[in-house]
Amino acid sequence: MNDVQIPTIEFDANKLLAQASADLGLNDFGDQSFREPFEVLVNALETEAKLNQIGRFVQHERVLNTLKNRLRLAEYVRLYPEILEEQIAAPAVIVGLPRTGTTMLHRVLASDKRFFAPLWYEVRNPAPFMDWNPTETDQRLILAEAEVAALLEANPEIAAIHPMDPLGADEDILLLEHSFFSTVPNAFCNLPSYQQWLFSHSNQPGYDYLKLLLQCLQWQKKKTSGNTQNLKWLLKTPHHLHFLDCLFTTFPDAQIISTHRDPVDTIPSISSFNYNLWITQADKVDPYLVGEQWAGMFSRGLRHAMHVREDHIAQFIDLSFKELLAEPIASSKRIYDFLDMEITDAASDAMQQHRNENQRDLRPAHNYSLSDFGFSKRGIEEQFREYREAFARFI
Secondary structure, eight states: OTTSOOOOOOOOHHHHHHHHHHHHTOOOOSSGGGHHHHHHHHHHHHHTSOOOHHHHHHHHHHHHHHHHHHHHHHHHHHHOGGGGGOOOOSOEEEEEOTTSSHHHHHHHHHTSTTEEOOBHHHHHSOSOOTTOOTTSOOHHHHHHHHHHHHHHHHOTHHHHHSOOOTTSBOOTHHHHGGGTOSSHHHHHSOOHHHHHHHTTSOOHHHHHHHHHHHHHHHHHHHHHHOOOSOOEEEEEOGGGGGGHHHHHHHOTTOEEEEEEOOHHHHHHHHHHHHHHHHTTTOSOOOHHHHHHHHHHHHHHHHHHHHHHHTTOGGGEEEEEHHHHHHOHHHHHHHHHHHHTOOOOHHHHHHHHHHHHHSOGGGSOOOOOOGGGGTOOHHHHHHHTHHHHHHTGGGO
C-alpha cells in the first residue's frame, strides 16, 4: 500500500451514504436503526481516532463497504423474499473471554458439515454481489484473500495472535458490524465516544439485523451446496458477553458453549492483539490506553453475562481452556451430548484432521507481558474477582 497514491479522505456521513448509493445504483439501506450509531462512528473516526493516512483510507473503505452490504442485502430480500422464511433454530453459540480457545473450538467443530458456520469471507461481505452465481467462483472470496494478505503485510505479528483464513469459520461480531452495533471499530482504533454510545444504548437492533444476515447466509449456503435442509448454526464471538440479553431475545433457544480461562492470561493477550491492530491505523498508540479500554469492557461484559445466565442456566455448558487443550476428544463428547447430537465417524475424522493441520506451534509465538499494557497480576485478579471466584474450577 506504500506505493499506492491514497486519496484525501473525508469522514462525512451523508457523503458516505451518497457514495454507496451512487456506486451500486441502490437506495434502500434497510432498517434505519443503523443511522445513529453509524453517524456517531463516522464522527469519532474523524475527530478522535487520530488515524494516519493509511488508517483513514482503511476505515473509510470499511465503513463504505458496510453500507454497500446493507444496500445489497435489502435488494436481495426484495428480489428473494423467501430469505425471510429461513428458520434459525437453536444456534450453538461459543461465548467466552477472548483467548479462551473460542477460535480453535469454533473451527474444530465447524469441520462437522452438519453445522452452518459463518466463514471469514462471508462475514466481511455477507450480502452477495448483484451478479452472484452460486455455481461460480465467489468474488467475495477473492477480495477476502487480498484483504487478509494486506492486513498481514501491514503487521505480520497479527498472524502470531489470531489465525487469519478467508475460508475459516469466524466471528459473527463481523456480521454485527454491518448493523453498526459492534465493537469491531474499537478493535482498530481509539473511539471513546462511539464506545460510550454503544454501551449506553440498547443493542437489540443489531441482534435483529444479525438474524436477518444469518437468514441470508443460510439461503446462500443452501443455494451453493444444494442441501435444502436446515442445518444447525455454529456461532462464536466474545462480544456476546456484553449483550447476552439481546442474544437470548433474538435466539431464545440458543445453546451456549461457555469457555473459561484466567483473565490474568486472556486480558493482556487480547490487549496485545488490539494494540497490533491499532498500530496499523495510527502512528501514536498508547498501549496502556488499549489495556485500560479492553479490560474495562470485558470486566463489565462478564458481570452482565453472569447476571443474564442465571435465567438460562440449562442453556449453558462450561468448558475450561485447559480441558480443551488436554482432553479435546472428551471435550467434544461433552459438547455433542449437550447439543443432543451424535459424534459421527465423519465428524470425528474431520475434526481430528483440522487439529492436525492447525496446531498452535505451526504459527509464530505471540510475545507480550502484563506490564506492556499497564497491568499487574494483582490488579487483573481484583478487577475480575467476581468472575474468578464464580468459575474458579474452570480457570
